Amino acid sequence: MLHYQIEFDDYRQHLIHVTARFLADPTQVLSLPTWIPGSYLIREFSKHIESVRAYDEDGRVLQIQKFEKNKWRLFNTDHELITVEYDVYAYDLSVRGAYVDQNRLYVNPACACLGLDGQEGKAVEVEVFLPKELRHFQLATGLKSKTLVKGRYTLYADSYAQLIDSPFELADQSRFSFEANGIPHEFVVSGKHAMNAQRMQQDIEKICSTEISMFGSAPFKDYTFMTMATGNSYGGLEHPNSTSLITPRDDLPKANEPEQPSKDYQRFLGLCSHEYFHSWLVKFIRPENFVNYDLNKEGYTSLLWIFEGFTSYYDDLILLRSGVINQDAYLSLLKAQIDRYLQNPGRLVQSVSESSFDAWVKFYRQDENSNNAGTSYYNKGCLVALCLDLGLRLRGSSLDALMRKLYENAQNGIQVNERTIFNLCNELTGDDWLEQINHLINTTDELPLDQLFPEFGVSFTLKNDKSLPLGLKLADKPEGVLVQSARRDGAGTNAGLSANDVIVAIDGLKATVKLVEQYAKLEGTYSVYAFRRDEFMQFEVQSAGSELAEVELKIEDQVKAEKWLTA
Ligand SMILES: [Zn+2]
Secondary structure, rough: OOEEEEEEEOHHHHHEEEEEEEEOOOOOOOEEOEEEEOOOOOHHEEEEEEEEEEEEOOOOOEEEEEEEEOOEEEEOOOOOOEEEEEEEEOOOOOOOOEEEEOEEEEOOHHHHHOOOOOOOOEEEEEEEEEOOOOOOOEEEEEEEEEEEEEEEEEEEEEHHHHHOOOOOEEEEEEEEEEEEEEEEEEEEOOOOOOOHHHHHHHHHHHHHHHHHHHHHOOOOOEEEEEEEEEEEOEEEEEOOEEEEEEEEEOOOHHHOOOOOHHHHHHHHHHHHHHHHOOEOOOOOEEHHOOOOOOOOOOOOOOHHHHHHHHHHHHHHHHHHEEEOHHHHHHHHHHHHHHHHHHHOOHHHHOOOOHHHHHHHHHOOOOOOOHHOOOOOOOOHHHHHHHHHHHHHOOOOOOOHHHHHHHHHHOOOOEEEEEHHHHHHHHHHHOOOHHHEEEEEEEHHOOOOOHHHHHOOEEEEEEEEEEEEEOOEEEEEEOOOOEEEEOOOOOOOHHHHOOOOOOOEEEOOEEEHHHHHHHHHOOEEEEEEEEEEEEEEEEEEEEEEEEEEEEEEEOOOOOHHHHHHHHO
């Protein structure tokens, strides 16, 4: 067994003190993941590890040498009981990191617990010690746990992989428990907030039981939602039987929350629904090469359009099916998703499978060029799922049936590869789907939404009501008008303007976003003055906006629409 002791006495300095005790292999190597499953960016968690030291059984200092960015080596340690101690700087509020201060102790073991190469399969015990003044904190985690005395807990994991995929939080928490389809759930919120817990419970119960019912069973025996309420941070990370969420406190349900949830609360419900769905899709049903992660380097997959895209399709659809939102609210969420797709010029440059593969260097590293050159596997993946669902339903099946097949396969140890979706669609309908699916995922051709929607009694109308002035996304700043991004086909780009330029004057007048908008509608050419870095530049601009396409979805035939919208 591998044993960790975690102490938080230096929480004011945002330090976690970790002591690992284990029987070492000869020339034992210790390492820390460079990334955390579910978040596809090399995070270099080892940058926050400080003062690593090692001792033998008698407390004598041993040599421990760092030999790679995230790896340490011990020498001549055959089967000796070794102690390795170090500190971890923990002041990252995100769902991926570790954060400690006087209000909250939050740890993703992926960034705090060094693993032992060759001993990954061993059971793990983590003892957590709270300083006296924080002993009133409550514990939330998906791991099995035991309270020894107040302020001292033991957490258990079957393996290192389970440990690093199970965050835990100690804080003053608001919490409630409930059962969904007989499975115990915990819902935990920390941070300042005024959540209407009764409403939250009523809605989350419906969401959970709708998802379990859709798949027929759950891949977990218990589940914990851990939510941190903040001013405006947003995010979520899925784990096998828990999720870590961070949300603006205004997104939590209010005391007087209307029957149809506010847009803010819908966003939080969608986040819960999304991360919960991942317990099936990506934690249990996985890409073949994610069965055992190599956390030392990027884990490439061209299938995130399934794992994130399908999840993004179901997150809102489940809100409708569980009765938490109504049909109009669902259609406006879907409209927003389609508008995002239509207004992203990068959809004509990058396919959704390329976008999946390049998540590590593109999607997770957005810059001023991302919109021109990239597509989102969340956004387009969601619409690919919609096209597949509608297409399958036209042939007497559904994406639900496909999801159940994926789940059944995973239960039999068969995971997802490049051919799985083609094969399952063929199996479900008897038709050959190769060309259609290839079109959806490997090309940048437009999606066939305009052909599919009318089959389900929904009219799909494109409009160009809005336009971007000169093809520029602009923001008023004290120093002038900041160009946040510039479309490649826009009048601004054609004149030489670029993202990050600060426009200070047009035609002799002080620039504001409003003024740029006015000029963009005029005929003819005029001068635009801007700073690029600290250099003053002049541009001759020919007016024109870039039209922004928008869709109008309207149910014309309710009976037909229900063939899609009901499970
Ligand atoms: Zn996701």
